[in-house]
Amino acid sequence: MKALNLLLEIGTEELPASFIEPALQFLKESLYKKLEENYLSPSSIETAGTPKRLIVIAYDVPEVQPDREELLVGPSVKAAFDEEGNPTKAALGFARSKGASVEELIRVENPPGKTGEYVAIKRLVKGKPAAEILSKILPEIITSIPFKKSMRWGTKKLRFARPIRWITAVLGNQTVSFEIDGIKSSNVSYGHRFLSPEPFEVGEPAEFITQLEDRFVVADIEKRKSIIFDGIRTLAASVGGKVLKDEDLLDEVTNLVEYPYPILGSFEEEFLSLPPEVPTVVMKDHQKFFSVVDEEGKLKNYFIGVANIKPVDEVIIRIGYEKVLRARLSDALFFFNEDRKRKLEERVPDLKGIVFHEKLGTMLDKTKRLERLAPAVAERISGDRKKAERAAHICKADLLTEMVNEFTELQGTMGKYYALLDGEDEEVASAIEEHYLPRFSGDRVAETKIGISLSIAEKIDNLIGFIGAGFKPTGSADPFALRRNALGLIQTLIQREVSLSLLPLLSYAYDLYKEQNVELNQNAVEETISFIKDRLKGVLRENGFKPDTVEAVLPVTDDVYDIFLRAKAIDVLRESPEFEEVLITMRRVVNIIPKDFEPVEFTPEGRYEEELFNEFLSVREKLAELLQRKDYKEALLTVKTLKPYVDAFFDNVMVMDKDENVKNRRLSLLKTIADELLKIMDFSKIAI
Structure with missing residues (x-):
């Protein structure tokens, strides 16, 4: 049966950079599924895209469905x-x-x-021609693309991320005909808007990407990224520097252009007197420029912008870039000098004018809660209470500065620099920046004891407050970033190896709200613990722990790092025959105990009860020491020594004796052992 290649191109007005790759992934998956359902499975599918077009090419599509x-x-x-x-x-x-x-x-x-x-x-x-089938499924796919945000444009009825300007649909050398909201498909496409705007007829779909490149459109995303990376690296080296590594910016700029042309520019050295994060943020977030640093990572007064056109005279574009950047940096320098006229401490009372949330009070109220909660955390992790209290007192003050008002990305960072200039302790200053960490997935976490304490306090205050006020996330909606707060808390505790019981801290945070007359749900603490553990479950699974391992350790404690260590010990041991013996032993003990059984005071009677109980007392003593050291691997192996005594007990003793007193005594013995050993993990959850 003859096979043909299929091309679908959706030409649009400028798409946001973040919309392009998710849309292409959807097109690829959806087209493959639709073709397969219609007995037209391709050999492979490739995608390409720019801000002006989304492209999907399916190879070796049967020309006709099989009978x-x-x-x-x-x-x-x-x-x-x-x-x-x-x-x-x-x-x-x-x-x-x-x-x-x-x-x-x-x-x-x-x-x-x-x-x-x-x-x-x-x-x-009888099989139908592929073109007939495609004329129906391609419009369905196009109109189903799930953009983060879409709307109707002009008088059109179709909701889409941006207005569609043309649709190219070709199978082999024939047009696949259909119409969407007045736009008819054709075999015509367009090159670069300025460098080659004339329409052209598409030839063989497999050659389409090359046709675009001949017209100044680099549609292959990875190729476009490589051109940008090589170009900016060469330009940075020409001034004795290197590009500040930023994969997110590289990805974003790649999807802002069709024909990348890097241009080197510079700015006045006086702006290097600003904290380095300021010019970097201005260049990245406001101009999409790459920063240039020296071999030691120190910022240089150069930048690299990426134009979407090969200019006749790049000097004109460079001067434009420099003019815009100079204005931004001049504003930043003015804000910095103005902010320095008041110390952070002087700004703290004015936080009463910033609402944290209408149900949870002002930023001053939050500051007062953190002033008590952060020292409580610091005390538990051997940090300095006074420094934690001081950091909490001034950690939100930079929200009132001109710099943060203009460049919100710098909150915390500017607080650190202003605190240092105010003469604050270095660890206190660092904590101001660190308490917002991690800001996103994969970001670094707080490092200093005070920073860790304030970061944990911040997240606990946010979680208990919003969950207690009824704002627990539902579905994909999470307006107060509570999932990010919980994940940030988990990342911090695990990466910094901080063992910390969350229950008393959440209860304390709850009481602090109550003292400020903020009424939270009476189940807020339990709901917050549950919410954190749900996120922890996902983190452990992502780290490769098996589902039954996760289920076995989650209920045992509210200490995140402790849960992580227990899971780690189980996964190390679970492949060994020794661990299987531990499981079998524990299950024999646990499974016979009725669910609602209440133990009674007992004195072991007879050889097998006494031997089991005495060995248990010896094991319990060893376990106490091992658990104190958090040596869960050795603790689990220690349980194995009970096996011969457990086996002898069950082989020679009738637990469920007709005499109620005897039965209760023996069940109480087993329940005592089970309760102690279940402190390590829930053995019943582990699959052998």
């Missing part, structure tokens, strides 16, 4: 025939609806999706 036998299932046999075997109205209606006679009905057992005997019709379906 195939189709089974049409109707009513059950019981419904299709009466007691005498005559066809009922249900059978007659089904046959008539399919253009068949009752004599053509057959009986089938357990057809797809059903159980039992049904009547059906078998028929030969």
Whole structure:
């Protein structure tokens, strides 16, 4: 059967950079699925895209569907025939609806999706031309692209990220014809808007990317990224520097241009007197420029912008870039000098004018809570209480500075620099920046004891406050970034190896809100712990821990790092025969105990009860020391020494004795052992 290549290109006005790759992924997955469902499976599918176009190419699509036998299932046999075997109205209606006679009905057992005997019709379906099928499925795919934000444009009815300007759809060398909201598909595409704007006819779909490159459009995203990276690296080296590594910026700029042309520019050295993060943020977030640093990582007074055109005279573009950047940096330098006229401490009372949340008070209220919560955390992790309190007192003050008002990305960072200039302790100053960390997935976490303390306090205050006020995330909606707060808390505790019981801190945070007359849900603490553990479950799974391992350790404690260590110990041991012996031993002890059994005071009687109990006392003593050291691997192996005594007990003693007192004594013995050993993990959750 002949196979053809398929091209679909959706030409648009400028798409946001972040929309392009998710849309292409959807196009690839959706097209493959639709082709497969219609018996037109391709050998492979590739995508490409720019801000002006989304492209998907499917290779080796059958020109015609194969002829195939189709089974049409109707009513059950019981419904299709009466007691005498005559066809009922249900059978007659089904046959008539399919253009068949009752004599053509057959009986089938357990057809797809059903159980039992049904009547059906078998028929030969002749394959349709692929172009006919594609004219229906391509519009469905295009109109189903799930952009983060879409709207109707002008008088159009279609909701899309940006207005569609053209649609190119070609199978082999023929146009796949369809229409979407007045836009007809064709075999015509367009090159670069300025360098080659004339329409051109598409040839073979496999050669389309090359056709675009001949017209100054680099549609291959990875190739475009490589051109940018090589270009900016060469330009940075020309002034004795290197590009400040920033994968996110590289990805964003790649999807802002069709024909990248890097241009080197410079700015006045006086702006290097600003904290280095200021020019870097101005260049990245406001101008999409790459920063240049020296070999030691110190910022140089150069930048690299990426134009979307090969200019006749790049000097004109460079001067424009420099003019815009100079204005921004001049503003930043002015803000910096103005901000220095007041110390952070002087600004703290004015935080009463910033609302944290209408139900949770002002930023001053939050500051007062952190002043007590951060020292409580510091005390538990051997940090300095006074420094933690001081850091908490001034950590939000930079929100009132001109610099942060203009460049919100610098909150915390400017607080650190202003604190140092105010003469604050270095660890206190660092904590101001660190308490916002991590800001996003993969970001660094707080490093100093005071920074860790304030970061944890900040996240606990946010979580208990918003969850207690009824703002727990639902579905994909998380307006107060509570998932990010929980994940940030988990990352900090695990990466910094901080063992910390969360329950008393959450309870304390709850009480601090209550003292400020903020009424939170009475179940806020339990709901917050549950919310954090749900996020922790995902983190552990992402780190490669097996589902049953995660389920075994989560209920044991509210200490995140401790849970991580237990999971680690289980996964190290679970492949060994020794661990299997531990599991078997524990299950024999646990499984026989009735769910609601209440133990009684007991004194072991008889050889097997006494031997088991005495060995348990010895094991318990060793376990206490091992658990104190958090040596969970050795603790689990220590349980193994109970095995011969447990086996002897069950082989020689009737636990569920007819004498109620004897039964309760023996169950109480086992319950005492089980309660102690279940402090390590829930053995019943682990699959052998």
